[in-house]
Amino acid sequence: MASKNLLIIGFVWPEPKSSAAGSRMMQLIEVFKSEKHQITFASPCAKTDNAFNLESIDISQVSIELNNSSFDIFIKKLNPDVVLFDRFMMEEQFGWRVAEQCPDALRILDTEDLHGLRKGRQQAFKDKKPFEVSYLFNDIAKREIASIFRSDLSLIISEAEMDILKHQFKVDESLLLYLPFMLDSISEEDIKVLPKFENRNHFITIGNFLHEPNYNAVLNLKETIWPLIKATLTKAELHIYGAYASQKVNQLHNDKEGFLIKGFAQDVNEVMQHAKVCLAPIRFGAGLKGKLIDAMKNGTPCVTTSIGAEGMFGNLDANGFVEDNPKLFSNKAMELFQNETLWKSKQENGFEIINERFDRKVHQEKFLKTIAETTQQLNQHRLNNFTGQMLQHHTLQSTKFMSKWIEEKNSNAR
Structure with a gap:
């Protein structure tokens, strides 16, 4: 033929x-x-x-x-x-x-x-x-x-x-x-080689800055959510990755606040695997969120909004938490960051979602x-x-x- x-x-x-x-x-x-x-x-x-x-x-x-x-x-x-x-x-x-x-x-x-x-x-x-x-x-x-x-x-x-x-x-x-x-299924062998809870640090968010919902989510972190987290976890850092970071994005960088604009990630898997928790406070948008997929594949639990979660999890439990209220969002982020047992159970949810819903x-x-x-x-x-x-x-x-x-x-x- x-x-x-x-x-x-x-x-x-x-x-x-x-x-x-x-x-x-x-x-x-x-x-x-x-x-x-x-x-x-x-x-x-x-x-x-x-x-x-x-x-x-x-x-x-x-x-x-x-x-x-x-x-x-x-x-x-x-x-x-x-x-x-x-x-x-x-x-x-x-x-x-x-x-x-x-x-x-x-x-x-x-x-x-x-x-x-x-x-x-x-x-x-x-x-x-x-x-x-x-x-x-x-x-x-x-x-x-x-x-x-x-x-x-x-x-x-x-x-x-x-x-x-x-x-x-x-x-x-x-x-x-x-x-x-x-997506390819995640095997037990894949999971074994991922960095463990104790070998990860910091929060992460990622997304192409030409996409308005991503830029808006970073603003949401800067103005509302990150100050709430930083007030309690004083040594924490938020690493912000994304292609096409403009001047208005780069000027959000602040070492003292631990709010770090890292720019383009050559290898999203590597940066995601080194992070402990992914934050995606998306206030408007559509479709599926690639950052949540990347987080689940790399065993990084997430906190997102109902817009961010739309279409992602089906009837399965999320790989973290879904919160629209900034105070609850930051509380759940800190809980995930500090509680290893909770973190591991949410990580497992992510692997199940990838294998069940995106095969x-x-x-x-x-x-x-x-x-x-x-x-x-x-x-x-x-x-x-x-x-x-x-x-x-x-x-x-x-x-x-x-x-x-x-x-x-x-x-x-x-």
Whole structure:
């Protein structure tokens, strides 16, 4: 059987050391590589030094332009069997071109997280109001849900977001696939080599600073939570790691307070294994939190908020505590830091969560099965999705003609 052709259109080039989104993309790539797909990764974004060298794993890298018909020539020649859009913005920009040039290609959207949900929560937080439906039904959500309907299949990283899509936005389940992080199981041998309670020290938090919820969580620590911890644990330090620390981040560094901005972590596993407790006081956001995954994999118990915990633990006990009140949050953090018996039991919870909820083999098998079934019945699948056809007809015409107008304007300006 001839190998299939996959085109991934990336919002950015994957940076697995910088962000959970980068790790997620590499996991998806591994699934398709396991099925011997010929993979091309294309992006209109500039590459940074942190970008993974995809050519080192036999993936073609192609730079593409927005609002340029050169993409039409490129994709027609490539003629992919499957096109994976990395976030809804890429489906908006290139989806109509894919549909026109390669109508038989299966179009998959990887949402990463629900941008409309994150945006709505952020606005409610700014307004100091409870999050409710009027915040959820924002303009970003309207664009994102339209993109989900236009796609043949959308990958949803969190069960909570599956519920929101099905019940609030009335998206048919046949268009959605719950696909969380896909991780290797943690064995007894893996656990044995991890540093023990007595060989760890300090608190840790980690996250890409370009992501607003991460920066806001660090501010929350600086202004509210860390002073409460430091008042009792006077020798404690909080080590703050993350890519793209700007001046406004670096100026939060304070040696006297033990509030230490460490910047980019070359090896997240190493820094996480040396820490005793991970703090993630996230006040708005969506999707799954990569920092909590990293903490569980490395045996580091966590204290987080209900937003941070969303979609993470299912019916299992958390690998630490979930508290929204700053005083209770800091109390639980100190309790974990000082109580070895409690610390060990929460660490074990984390290993169980990784093995039960994020098993690579289970989710990979389900993903590949869904792709095969959808591909076999693609015409019927699309006929069953009239809303998607309607949006393909109307919404994308405006995107299409705006893009053609920009292209014409650009060519006249040269």
